[in-house]
Amino acid sequence: MSGDKHVLRAELRNEFRHRRRGLSESAQQTASQAVLNNLIETNLLDVRRIVAYLPNDGEVSLQPVIEYAWQQGIDVYLPVLHPFSPGNLLFCRFTPSSHMQPNRFGIPEPVIEVQDICPLASLDCIFTPLVAFDAHGNRMGMGGGFYDRTLAPIRRDGLNCQLIGVAHSCQQADLLPVQSWDIPLDKIVTEQQIYSL
Numbered sequence: 001m002s003g004d005k006h007v008l009r010a011e012l013r014n015e016f017r018h019r020r021r022g023l024s025e026s027a028q029q030t031a032s033q034a035v036l037n038n039l040i041e042t043n044l045l046d047v048r049r050i051v052a053y054l055p056n057d058g059e060v061s062l063q064p065v066i067e068y069a070w071q072q073g074i075d076v077y078l079p080v081l082h083p084f085s086p087g088n089l090l091f092c093r094f095t096p097s098s099h100m101q102p103n104r105f106g107i108p109e110p111v112i113e114v115q116d117i118c119p120l121a122s123l124d125c126i127f128t129p130l131v132a133f134d135a136h137g138n139r140m141g142m143g144g145g146f147y148d149r150t151l152a153p154i155r156r157d158g159l160n161c162q163l164i165g166v167a168h169s170c171q172q173a174d175l176l177p178v179q180s181w182d183i184p185l186d187k188i189v190t191e192q193q194i195y196s197l
């Protein structure tokens with residue numbers, strides 16, 4: 001990758017992380033409720049198995065989505081840092097009685113139980129956190145490449161799993177610099193609207 005592009009991505013990442021961290025507690029709460037409403041209205045939660053995430057660094061909280069899913073009998077999974085495949089994620093079942101522990105970034109994740117791991121091919125929908133997105137479905141994350149690596153088989157093997165980015169509307173960029181390994185999103189949901197790509 002050229003040095004310029006690398007610097008540009010780092011600057012963009014700082015700028016957009018700053019934006020989402022600057023939102024008030026009440027703006028955060030309103031956004032997470034609105035995201036749930038937008039998903040219900042568009043039937044995007046009429047599925048059996050979803051991957052959510054627990055919020056970090058100003059991300060939209062999916063707590064209302066998780067509670068709704070539990071009420072509806074939808075199975076909820078969370079990303080867990082892979083214990084021996086660095087840079088990859090596992091998706092582990094999350095219930096109200098899951099044993100949790102913080103990962104090395106301080107984000108709580110379920111303690112891994114083999115029977116709770118869901119293969120990518122069995123998931124209906126993955127809600128991904130993001131730092132910035134654009135109207136083409138390009139996504140920029142925290143810079144670890146965790147989602148890009150883990151989700152690569154969806155496109156490669158043509159798996160039937162929707163990728164939905166979740167963001168505050170202030171995380172929209174005009175045009176993000178794309179990398180060869182970036183996995184584009186199928187949809188993006190914000191507190192204001194749903195983009196379908």
Ligand SMILES: Nc1nc2c(c(=O)[nH]1)N(C=O)[C@@H](CNc1ccc(C(=O)N[C@@H](CCC(=O)O)C(=O)O)cc1)CN2
Pocket residue numbers: 053054055056057059079080081089104105107129130141142143144145146147
């Ligand atoms: N909520 C949430 N969960 C997630 C992710 C995410 O972006 N958001 N991830 C998406 O990949 C994976 C974890 N990746 C992460 C990568 C960097 C940082 C982070 O906060 N980096 C800090 C440095 C922290 C440190 O080194 O101790 C930073 O860059 O300031 C957090 C999560 C899996 N779980």
Ligand SMILES: Nc1ncnc2c1ncn2[C@@H]1O[C@H](COP(=O)(O)OP(=O)(O)OP(=O)(O)O)[C@@H](O)[C@H]1O
Pocket residue numbers: 139140141142143144145146147148149150152179181182
């Ligand atoms: N499929 C892949 N195989 C191997 N390396 C990858 C893959 N995808 C990404 N990477 C590596 O991960 C690093 C970070 O990528 P990038 O900056 O695009 O992450 P990100 O999209 O911001 O993070 P994340 O996917 O965790 O949200 C890059 O240096 C890249 O080389």
